[in-house]
Amino acid sequence: MPNRFTPPSPICPCLSLIETIQHFLFNCSSKHTALSGYVEPDFNQFNDFAHMHSQLIRSPSSPYPALSTSEVFARILQAIWSSHYRSIFECTSFNPHHIPAIIHSDLYKLNSQETIISFIREKMDTSRNTHYSSYPYQQSTRTQDAAPPTKEIYQYDAPWLTYALDWCKTPIEQKSFRLAVGSFIEDSNNKLQIISRTDLLDSHSQIDQRNDFTPVAEADSYYPITKVLWEPRKNDSRNSDLLATTGDILRIWELVDDPRHGQSNSINSSSRSNNSNNHSMQQLVKKAELVNMKQSDFCAPLTSFDWNETDPSLIVTSSIDTTCTVWNVETNQAKTQLIAHDSDVYDVAFMHGSADTFASVGADGSVRLFDLRSLEHSTILYEAQPTPNTRVGNNASVPLLRLQFSRMNSNLLATFHMDSAVVQILDIRHPSAPVAELSKSHSGSINCLSWSPTESGQIATGGDDSQVLVWNINQGFNDNRSYQNSQQRYNHQPPRSVQDPLLAYVADAEVNSLTWSKSAPEWIGVGFGKTVQALRV
The missing domain is CATH 2.130.10.10 (YVTN repeat-like/Quinoprotein amine dehydrogenase)
Structure with a gap:
């Protein structure tokens, strides 16, 4: 029995996060609006996230503005969350709406699935005090004494x-x-x-x-x-x-x-x-x-x-x-x-x-x-x-x-x-x-x-x-x-x-x-x- 919510049928569970991103970009980057303007890179040459970022910069002729490292990875994470590859985040509290609260200039240093999951969880748990009220979909207001949730x-x-x-x-x-x-x-x-x-x-x-x-x-x-x-x-x-x-x-x-x-x-x-x-x-x-x-003795x-x-x-x-x-x-x-x-x-x-x-x-x-x-x-x-076994003359339907x-x-x-x-x-x-x-x-x-x-x-x-x-x-x-x-x-x-x-x-x-x-x-x-x-x- 799972001890938390999980995707019913995870996709590509054997892939690392980098491999999943590579696979996702290879199949979807030309279609997904979150990745518009990126040059199609050579995915086989990726060594880590820093290398990936160097391959995802805009081309000189692209009409799209240049993106910072954090913006690149924000869009990658958001695009993955919107796809069927979101199962890679099943152990984290990541949600695309939280991206503004977890963006950090050191994101490019993350080079493994474990480090990015740890990073996301850390940023989610520590940044809510300052960012929680800035998103309209989250109506809670944390107090200084409120402990961040640490359990699923x-x-x-x-x-x-x-x-x-x-x-x-x-x-x-x-x-x-x-x-x-x-x-x-x-x-x-x-x-x-x-x-x-x-x-x-x-x-x-x-x-x-x-x-x-x-x-x-x-x-x-x-x-x-x-x-x-x-x-x-x-x-x-x-x-x-x-x-x-x-x-x-x-x-x-x-x-x-x-x-x-x-x-x-x-x-x-x-x-x-x-x-x-x-x-x-x-x-x-x-x-x-x-x-x-209407009757005093019955309700x-x-x-x-x-x-x-x-x-x-x-x-x-x-x-x-x-x-x-x-x-x-x-x-x-x-x-x-x-x-x-x-x-x-x-x-x-x-x-x-x-x-x-x-x-x-x-x-x-x-x-x-x-x-x-x-x-x-x-x-x-x-x-x-009416149900198929309803008798003739009886219009009874299945209750809602x-x-x-x-x-x-x-x-x-x-x-x-x-x-x-x-x-x-x-x-x-x-x-x-x-x-x-x-x-x-x-x-x-x-x-x-x-x-x-x-x-x-x-x-x-x-x-x-x-x-x-x-x-x-x-x-x-x-x-x-x-x-x-x-x-x-x-x-x-x-x-x-x-x-x-x-x-x-x-x-x-x-x-x-x-x-x-x-x-x-x-x-x-x-x-x-x-x-x-x-x-x-």
């Missing part, structure tokens, strides 16, 4: 089966490397827990530094939590964090400093005094319970919800009673409730960048789009065909379980069917059929998905085959065109099949939950069995 995987072993999972969205790393975790216990003793990376916590003798994560707060939940989300960040002066959970009802929680911290070494001293490994540094205080019952369970990032006062929930309800969490009142589907609604999501538009999926096998400004009608974006809008292209959303190993990518501009499908890589049913917060077209999926796969839906477009820039019309065309993921990871059990960190986009949270892992992409 951080792991937390919970005392119960995990299900609900979400990253904190604060832009400060010491706080952003926290996850909310919900238990899945088949009785009335469920938990909501906040865990934080141990090495980023303030030093306390009670903390076991051998553990990657330390629980810092915990609250009881009668029923299993179907979903948990941290509040989207707002520009206010509140020091505490808000979270929301669904299960029997919608609850709003506030994470505050625990005034008892230092007096007890357990999260809940009254009920867990025998567990000295838990530390009550903060408290989860129940701030509100939002219920919209239909909530299957999921979403928190609007454009207008954080809005939350939309989905329920097994066929309805979706939009809540104003500032007034704790229901703004509107609508019948969304013909049967159970399993998931709901706001369109990224919109305060009015949301979509839902359910047991009727359809994806429906709603606009709060015009609720008289909805748009059916996609409706699954989850959906999520792309964070980089608000026109795209992803969904998948129950007991299916295929993800459908839909475009709201071209309803009725998927524009792409991610297929033939999962060998078991898909359970969860999460779009990248920074890379257009990248999405992670997890399933019963214990795999976590990272895909690029832009794969297959010619001339370096992404899906977002493509002008193709997809009506009446079969969906494009994407069959080869970029990265793969195999967990120890079926993967039930995924969350891609917005504040630290190089990390994906994964939940399986009693384990939560943070995987470095």
Whole structure:
């Protein structure tokens, strides 16, 4: 089992870095825009990087400007990362966006794969303090006391089966490397827990530094939590964090400093005094319970919800009673409730960048789009065909379980069917059929998905085959065109099949939950069995 994300099928693993660069330049330098203007060198004469640079200078007649040593190698590294030779970086934290932070005049002295890998890792780890905030795709702000990540995987072993999972969205790393975790216990003793990376916590003798994560707060939940989300960040002066959970009802929680911290070494001293490994540094205080019952003695369970990032006062929930309800969490009142589907609604999501538009999926096998400004009608974006064994007169379709809008292209959303190993990518501009499908890589049913917060077209999926796969839906477009820039019309065309993921990871059990960190986009949270892992992409 790999101990990190790896390319599913590495290319030319026997080649050294120099040989790989030679091979890449020989095959691609005439086509790749990052290497435009270079003279085709005699690759067989390369002895080291310094010699390579001397062969990559521009010709006297070239219209391109001369490039410095660092610029030459920046373009080489960036070009390799964009190709299928990127597997040579699988042991490093290299990312092409970090090139400005790792360029150095001594780069030409590197003459082996080992030295350049060491150089990249060193520059990545030491230069983030000064360069981290200069890249718009990285929203974290390191503090002077924050330790740079030195591991590919951080792991937390919970005392119960995990299900609900979400990253904190604060832009400060010491706080952003926290996850909310919900238990899945088949009785009335469920938990909501906040865990934080141990090495980023303030030093306390009670903390076991051998553990990657330390629980810092915990609250009881009668029923299993179907979903948990941290509040989207707002520009206010509140020091505490808000979270929301669904299960029997919608609850709003506030994470505050625990005034008892230092007096007890357990999260809940009254009920867990025998567990000295838990530390009550903060408290989860129940701030509100939002219920919209038409009958006083019954509340239909909530299957999921979403928190609007454009207008954080809005939350939309989905329920097994066929309805979706939009809540104003500032007034704790229901703004509107609508019948969304013909049967159970399993998931709901706001369109990224919109305060009015949301979509839902359910047991009727359809994806429906709603606009709060015009609720008289909805748009059916996609409706699954009845299964072949459906009885005559029964129009039942295979249920759709989850959906999520792309964070980089608000026109795209992803969904998948129950007991299916295929993800459908839909475009709201071209309803009725998927524009792409991610297929033939999962060998078991898909359970969860999460779009990248920074890379257009990248999405992670997890399933019963214990795999976590990272895909690029832009794969297959010619001339370096992404899906977002493509002008193709997809009506009446079969969906494009994407069959080869970029990265793969195999967990120890079926993967039930995924969350891609917005504040630290190089990390994906994964939940399986009693384990939560943070995987470095």
